[in-house]
Amino acid sequence: MVRSDYLPLLLVPALAFLALPLIGNPTTWVTLTIAALAMGMMIFVISSGLTLVFGLMDVLNFGHGAFIAIGAYLAMTTLLPMAGWMQADSLTLNLAALGLAMLVAMAGTGLLGWAFERVIIMPVYGQHLKQILITTGGLIVAEQLIHVFWGGDQKPMALPTALRGAITIGDVAIEKFRLLAVAIGLVVFFAMSLILNRTKLGLLIRAGVENGEMVEALGYRIRRLFVAVFVAGSALAGLGGTMWALYRETLTAGIGSEVIVLVFIVIIIGGLGSVGGCFLGAILVAQMANYTGYLAPKVALASNILLMVIILMWRPQGLYPVAKR
Amino acid sequence: MINAVLSGDLPRSRVLSAALVVILVVLASAPFIFDGAQAINTSAKICVFIVLVASYDLLLGYTGIVSFAHTMFYGIGGYGVGLALYGWGATWSSAATGLVLALAAGIVLALVIGLFSLRVRAIFYAMVTLAVASAFAILAGQLSDITGGEDGRSFRVPELLRPGFRLIDAPVLGTQITGRVIAYYIVFVSALVLFLAGLRIVNSPFGRVLQAIRENDFRAEALGYRTVYYRTAANCLAAGMAVLAGALNALWLRYTGPDTTLSFAIMLDILLMVVIGGMGTMYGAVLGATLFIVAQNYLQKLMGTASKATEALPLLPNLLHPDRWLLWLGILFVLSVYFFPTGIVGKLRQRRG
Amino acid sequence: MAEALLTLEGVHTYIGQYHILQGVDFTVPRGTMTVLLGRNGAGKTTTLRTIMGLWKPSRGKVIFDGAEIGGRATPDIALAGIAYVPESMGVFADLTVRENMVLAAQKGAPDAARLEWIFGFFPALKRFWTHPAGVLSGGQKQMLSIARAVVEPRRLILIDEPTKGIAPAIIENMIRAFTELKRDETTILLVEQNFRFAQALGDWAVVMDDGRIVHRETMAELSADTATQTRLLGLSLETHG
Numbered sequence: 001m002v003r004s005d006y007l008p009l010l011l012v013p014a015l016a017f018l019a020l021p022l023i024g025n026p027t028t029w030v031t032l033t034i035a036a037l038a039m040g041m042m043i044f045v046i047s048s049g050l051t052l053v054f055g056l057m058d059v060l061n062f063g064h065g066a067f068i069a070i071g072a073y074l075a076m077t078t079l080l081p082m083a084g085w086m087q088a089d090s091l092t093l094n095l096a097a098l099g100l101a102m103l104v105a106m107a108g109t110g111l112l113g114w115a116f117e118r119v120i121i122m123p124v125y126g127q128h129l130k131q132i133l134i135t136t137g138g139l140i141v142a143e144q145l146i147h148v149f150w151g152g153d154q155k156p157m158a159l160p161t162a163l164r165g166a167i168t169i170g171d172v173a174i175e176k177f178r179l180l181a182v183a184i185g186l187v188v189f190f191a192m193s194l195i196l197n198r199t200k201l202g203l204l205i206r207a208g209v210e211n212g213e214m215v216e217a218l219g220y221r222i223r224r225l226f227v228a229v230f231v232a233g234s235a236l237a238g239l240g241g242t243m244w245a246l247y248r249e250t251l252t253a254g255i256g257s258e259v260i261v262l263v264f265i266v267i268i269i270g271g272l273g274s275v276g277g278c279f280l281g282a283i284l285v286a287q288m289a290n291y292t293g294y295l296a297p298k299v300a301l302a303s304n305i306l307l308m309v310i311i312l313m314w315r316p317q318g319l320y321p322v323a324k325r
Numbered sequence: 326m327i328n329a330v331l332s333g334d335l336p337r338s339r340v341l342s343a344a345l346v347v348i349l350v351v352l353a354s355a356p357f358i359f360d361g362a363q364a365i366n367t368s369a370k371i372c373v374f375i376v377l378v379a380s381y382d383l384l385l386g387y388t389g390i391v392s393f394a395h396t397m398f399y400g401i402g403g404y405g406v407g408l409a410l411y412g413w414g415a416t417w418s419s420a421a422t423g424l425v426l427a428l429a430a431g432i433v434l435a436l437v438i439g440l441f442s443l444r445v446r447a448i449f450y451a452m453v454t455l456a457v458a459s460a461f462a463i464l465a466g467q468l469s470d471i472t473g474g475e476d477g478r479s480f481r482v483p484e485l486l487r488p489g490f491r492l493i494d495a496p497v498l499g500t501q502i503t504g505r506v507i508a509y510y511i512v513f514v515s516a517l518v519l520f521l522a523g524l525r526i527v528n529s530p531f532g533r534v535l536q537a538i539r540e541n542d543f544r545a546e547a548l549g550y551r552t553v554y555y556r557t558a559a560n561c562l563a564a565g566m567a568v569l570a571g572a573l574n575a576l577w578l579r580y581t582g583p584d585t586t587l588s589f590a591i592m593l594d595i596l597l598m599v600v601i602g603g604m605g606t607m608y609g610a611v612l613g614a615t616l617f618i619v620a621q622n623y624l625q626k627l628m629g630t631a632s633k634a635t636e637a638l639p640l641l642p643n644l645l646h647p648d649r650w651l652l653w654l655g656i657l658f659v660l661s662v663y664f665f666p667t668g669i670v671g672k673l674r675q676r677r678g
Numbered sequence: 679m680a681e682a683l684l685t686l687e688g689v690h691t692y693i694g695q696y697h698i699l700q701g702v703d704f705t706v707p708r709g710t711m712t713v714l715l716g717r718n719g720a721g722k723t724t725t726l727r728t729i730m731g732l733w734k735p736s737r738g739k740v741i742f743d744g745a746e747i748g749g750r751a752t753p754d755i756a757l758a759g760i761a762y763v764p765e766s767m768g769v770f771a772d773l774t775v776r777e778n779m780v781l782a783a784q785k786g787a788p789d790a791a792r793l794e795w796i797f798g799f800f801p802a803l804k805r806f807w808t809h810p811a812g813v814l815s816g817g818q819k820q821m822l823s824i825a826r827a828v829v830e831p832r833r834l835i836l837i838d839e840p841t842k843g844i845a846p847a848i849i850e851n852m853i854r855a856f857t858e859l860k861r862d863e864t865t866i867l868l869v870e871q872n873f874r875f876a877q878a879l880g881d882w883a884v885v886m887d888d889g890r891i892v893h894r895e896t897m898a899e900l901s902a903d904t905a906t907q908t909r910l911l912g913l914s915l916e917t918h919g
Contacts, residue, residue, distance in 0.1 A: 046609035060448045123663060130662055132391045132451050132468065133600060140593055144652035148643045157789055203777050207770040215770035218826070219756035219784050261459040264452040272449075281454060298467035300459040309441070322772075 008319040012283055019291040027171040032290045039287035041185020042247065046240030047263045047278050048192060048272075049233015055273020055322055057211035057226045058128075061119060062135040064237055064263065065256025066142030070112060071238025072245035072255055073150050076157055078104040086160040094160030098246075103244045106235040113234025115228055137255075146253040153200035156252040181243055185226035188236065189279055196275065204230060209273045209322055262289070265304050269311045271318025280319055284311075328523060332528040336608055338673040345608060348615050352513055357498050363622070369509055371618050372669050373515035373574045378598045379523045379610035382564030384603035385596075388538035388559045393592055394438065395453035397461045398564040400433045402571025404465065404472060407581030411473075411480035420483065424572050428565055435564035439557035463588040465495025477582015482508070486576065511529045512573045514580035519566060524607045528561065535559055535606075593651075597658050612669050617654075624648050682741075683708040683865045684729070685846060689738035689748070693727035696744045697723045700889035702736070706834070706882075709863040710854070713876040715911055716886035722869040725886070729867075730762045730814045731755045732789040741832065759833035763840060765869075767823040771812030775822055776809050777801055787905060789830070795838065795859045796825045817848040824855065834865045841872045853878050863884065873911065877901055 016033055023029045050064050077088060078101040085097035096212055120138045124130040166173040196202035204225055208215045210223045243252045244259055266285050270277025285304050292303040311319065328335065336342040351358070355368035361380065384390045405427020406420055413419035442453040465472050472478065482504075484490060490504035500506065523618075526532055538545040539554050546552050575581045585591075603612020604614055625647040632645040643649065665672055682705035698721050706712045714722050718869060727733045729740055731752040740748035747755050754798050756762070759874035773896070779788050797804040800821035806814060811822055820840055827835050841849050848871075856879050857864065870876040876883070883900040885893035893900075894911055 032532070054448075060449070120659070128448055129389055129391060130666070132448065133596065133662045134594065134659055136593070137655055138663060140651055140655035141659065144649055144655060148640070148646075148649060148652065152648065153730070190489075198390070203773060203781055206772055207777075207781055210770050210772055211753075211768055213732060214770070215781070216752040217732070217756055217764070217768070218782055219753050220781075222752070227916070251679045261456050264863040265456050267450055268449070268456075299464065301463050305457055307462045308453075 008277075008315075011319075012280070012287065015284060015287050015291075017214045019287070019295075022295055023291065028294065030172045031174070031296055033287070034172075034174055034178060034182075036183040037177075037283065037285040037291040038185075038286075039290065040283035041182050041189075042240050042243045043259070043262055043286060044185055044279050044282035045188050045239050045265055046259060047266045047282060048188070048275055049236045050263060051267040051270065051273055052205065052209070052229050053226070053277045054234050054267070056205060056222070056229055058126070059131060059136070059226075059230075059289070061116075061121065061230075063116065063120070063138035064135075064233075065260035066139050067109045067237035067256070068241035068244065068259055069114060069253060069256035070076040070142065071109045071145055071156070071241035072251050073146060073155075074108040074253055075105040075242035076155055076245065077150075079157075080184060086158070089161050091162040094162045095183055097160060098163075098309065102239055102242050105238040109238025109241075110231045110235035113237075114227065115230045116234070117230045121230075136241055143253050143256070145186065150253075152253060155252045157245045157249050159246055159249060177246060181247065181280070183242065184239075187246055188233060188239075192275060201225075201228075211309065220325065261301065265280065265308050269308050269318055271315075271320040273322035274318065274320040277320035278319055332521075332523055334528045334607070336581070338670075341608060341612075341670060341673045345611060346402070348611060355513075356509055357500050365505075365509060367622050369577045370574075371568050371615050372470040372512050372641045373577065374514050374571070374595075374614035375616060376519045376570040377567055378562070378595055378602070378614045379520055379607050380563045380570065381595050382602075382604060382607065382610050383523060383527065383559060383563045383566070385536075385599055386609070387532060387539065388535045388556055390443070390556060390560065391448075391451040392560070392563075393451060393589075394453045394458040394461075394596055395563070395567055395585050396589070396592045397454075397458040398431045398435065398567035399571040399574070399591070400432070400461070400465065400581075401427050402568035402573075404571075405476055405568070406572040407474065407480055407575040408444050409483060415481035415483050417483050419431040420576070424569075427568050427572065431676055432561045432566045435561045436557060439560040440618050443553055443560065450494060450566075451564050457586075458592070459589070462583055462589070466583045473582065474566040475583060477580060477585070479580045481578050485512070488604040491535075496548070508577055512577050515569070515573055519569060520607065520611070523566065523610075527607060530557070531555075541571060543604065543644040547613075579658045597654055597667075600661055601656055601668055603670030603672075604666065606668070606670040606674075609668050609670040616669075620654075681708050682706065683743055684867065685739075685741040686725070686729070687739040687741070689728060689735045689740060691733050691735050693724065693733060697821050699728060699735070701739065702886070704884045704894060708865055709860075711792055711860055711866040711868060711879050711883040712884055713822065713880035714867060714869045714884050714886060715871075715873070715876060717911070718871075720886040720898055721889040723838055723884055724848070724889075724891045725761070726838055726867070726869060726912075729755075729836060730760065738874060749877065761827035761832040761835045763823045763827045763835070763837040765838040767819045768801055769811045769819045769822050769837055770815070771810060773811060775806050775811055775814070778789060778822055779803075779829055780827060782829045782874060784903075785830060792829065795858075799851050799858070800825055804827050821851075821911050825854070828855075828859060831862070831864065834867065838869045840868075841870065841875050849875060852873075853861075864913040868877050871905075 020026070023032065046068055049277055050061060062184050079097060082097040082100070085093040086090060116138060120134055121131070149176050163176045166175045195310050196206055204215060206224050208225055215222050241255065245255060262285055266281040267278055267282065270279070270281030281317065284307065288304050288307050289300055291298045317322065336345055348654055352372060353517070356366055358366055359368070366655050377395070381395050383391050384395070402424070409419045409423025413422070413584070438457060442450050461543040466475050470620065486508040487504040487505055488509070492507065524581070534545065534550055534555055538550065538555055560597040571586055574586070578585065598613035598617045599609065601607025601617065602611070628645050628650055629647040632642045632647065635641045635645060644652070661668060667675070684706040686702050686704055689699050689702040690697070696848070702721070702725055714725065716722050724733060729733050730746070730811065731750055731754070733904055735748045742758060742760065745885065770781070773781070779793070802814070802818045803821055803825055806818065811819065812824060820851060824840060827837070838854060853875065856866065860879070868880065880897040882897060883889055883897045887910065893906065
């Protein structure tokens with residue numbers, strides 16, 4: 001995905017080294033940087049589907065936040081009867097429980113994504129204004145339904161025993177769950193890169209992002225492709241939502257709206273439709289959030305707006321603009 | 326005469342005209358026909374939201390721009406007046422200074438966001454405004470030294486508007502003319518004037534260019550209109566009106582805080598009001614705001630009763646719980662975007678035609 | 679005259695509110711090259727896009743090999759055996775030349791012998807085989823777009839102005855390639871402004887104006903008929919050099 005244009009990649013170390021003297025303490029800096037990587041991976045998992053759906057069909061789902069929340073709630077519900085596995089002092093059982101919960105979350109949000117595409121999005125293809133309104137309406141309804149089914153109060157989302165706490169390397173303490181988040185994020189990224197670059201399905205998706213009409217003229221049904229990507233994107237949002245809730249260790253119906261702002265910033269600065277840009281954008285946004293969260297917590301989100309403005313002044317179409325017909 | 330006041334844009338439907346007259350008469354006489362704080366508060370809120378929704382419709386309905394930052398401008402108006410009265414004393418001059426500063430800040434911000442992101446596409450603008458508005462709301466909640474944080478700020482208004490003030494000693498038509506009544510009429514008259522101004526704008530040559538751009542921006546561009554310029558101008562106008570609505574709201578509530586001005590929930594309320602009332606018709610703002618706020622205040626009570634009545638059944642009481650009324654409005658919203666994109670006003674006008 | 683592979687009968691197409699095709703009738707005989715000529719804005723590109731299903735005809739019939747395809751989905755039309763080389767070339771810039779060719783092949787991997795045959799006309803494609811198509815020059819992109827259309831034998835190829843802005847040397851290669859294809863009995867419908875190119879290859883000439891077919895005769899007849907050329911195509915100075 002990322003070819004020959006390596007300049008934006010330098011932003012990550014640049015931002016990191018710019019933050020070092022401001023933070024002062026190298027140990028804190030390492031901890032923050034690792035936290036940023038973990039957070040970035042989660043945001044990437046959530047955003048990647050959204051940006052591909054946009055690239056492929058010019059559809060932006062403002063209801064994406066609902067999938068984040070519903071995924072997290074599904075995972076929480078799955079984990080309830082597995083309390084024994086979660087509390088067992090065995091990494092295998094812990095991971096099995098989490099894995100199962102993540103699978104349920106993904107299956108549920110994937111299915112929901114399929115229904116959402118049929119009912120909500122299909123009738124308003126190509127009409128941007130209605131698309132934004134309808135998907136926002138879908139978001140309202142979905143968030144309300146969460147209240148109906150799960151109640152409005154904040155739910156605890158405890159980490160399993162083996163993933164609590166931190167491991168210490170020298171002076172640096174790294175929370176175990178963050179390592180898991182980085183691992184999952186990397187797996188998703190490499191799996192996606194592999195699919196996009198090495199399979200015919202991936203070639204079709206990339207070609208479709210660039211010129212959907214020509215893909216159709218070569219004999220492929222772009223709608224099927226789109227539904228597949230939409231379902232996959234929704235499932236990834238569900239996975240990301242589960243990870244996010246575990247990371248926060250609590251869960252409210254507003255969890256989707258909380259993350260979606262960062263997600264939008266990520267896909268804008270990455271370049272709408274670009275998976276590589278989304279990956280890079282997610283890390284940058286998470287770095288900014290963590291560094292400023294430490295240095296000046298009150299302006300954490302505002303600093304990301306600033307990041308977006310600066311990047312768009314440099315590259316108005318985002319870091320990795322997608323070539324359009 | 327009426328034609329001139331309404332800028333030639335008549336309701337063009339008998340039912341709509343009747344509804345508008347009823348709303349106007351009730352709002353104009355609210356302090357005299359209602360007892361109790363709730364009804365008068367509801368009336369004032371309707372006045373404020375008519376302006377807010379009409380200004381949003383100028384963007385959404387007339388220009389085809391989706392902005393999620395409208396509450397930000399509304400909040401700037403509220404905080405501008407509120408913080409000025411709080412910090413510089415309860416005088417008219419501090420209120421006026423606050424208002425002017427808020428207007429300037431709002432319009433400059435709208436200009437910057439507009440020039441920055443309106444050249445691209447509707448979707449891009451919606452995302453950018455959502456991000457900026459969220460950051461602004463968080464900032465307002467965090468900078469508690471200035472804004473009072475999540476609690477907001479209660480402040481005193483000038484003498485003339487206080488509840489204890491009496492314009493004349495004797496009651497008029499059975500109602501004591503207190504500072505609150507005066508404050509209500511300031512809100513009402515300002516809202517009426519701003520609404521008529523909005524009607525004038527959309528029916529001016531400028532308004533027609535906006536609609537041409539909404540219909541086909543390539544064509545409008547080809548005809549020689551600088552679409553970015555027009556869109557940005559509409560953005561600034563709408564922002565200015567939202568600032569004024571926020572100022573009126575703060576004056577009436579004598580309070581300003583994130584929940585009453587900046588929250589995303591209010592943004593959704595505005596969207597619902599515009600769409601249900603009718604996009605691209607100023608009158609839709611009147612009907613949408615009135616119906617929504619009346620429903621918000623009274624329908625919720627009804628739902629509470631229904632929820633209690635169905636207590637024994639599964640799930641149903643949850644669905645009917647008063648807090649879930651947004652669920653039903655959300656469904657109504659989605660359905661109206663599909664089936665009645667022109668909203669109530671569009672339907673009423675269609676029936677006549 | 680050979681049996682018709684493609685027939686348009688009274689085809690009307692609207693783009694938005696604009697009535698572009700106003701009753702187009704013509705046939706493309708099997709195994710020949712038919713050239714669609716006409717001024718800018720006459721409706722040539724819209725005709726190709728309507729055949730391909732990228733615009734839906736509001737009235738009339740598009741009959742391909744005996745079956746009505748008007749209004750069918752573009753992928754179905756493509757799978758029926760029609761290839762399309764759009765004016766914009768439609769090359770996927772982010773994909774390599776190889777990947778572009780892989781997607782064009784409907785029956786699995788592209789056939790090696792067929793590829794060699796294509797490289798014979800368009801050697802640049804072999805040179806840039808593993809490079810992103812975005813780095814190709816305009817002429818090379820045009821080669822790739824044509825190569826995609828012929829990667830497997832197709833029954834009908836629609837080509838929209840392949841010579842536009844292309845260097846003469848590459849045009850010579852195109853003429854060679856199309857001559858070969860014609861020998862293979864491939865049916866081609868070509869939209870062209872370059873009359874010499876059209877003359878060199880075309881069997882039939884169909885002239886459009888204002889959304890209708892105004893003239894149809896063999897290319898040989900049209901070549902001899904300078905009056906018609908001047909009247910319908912405005913060809914008097916620039917192309918007759």
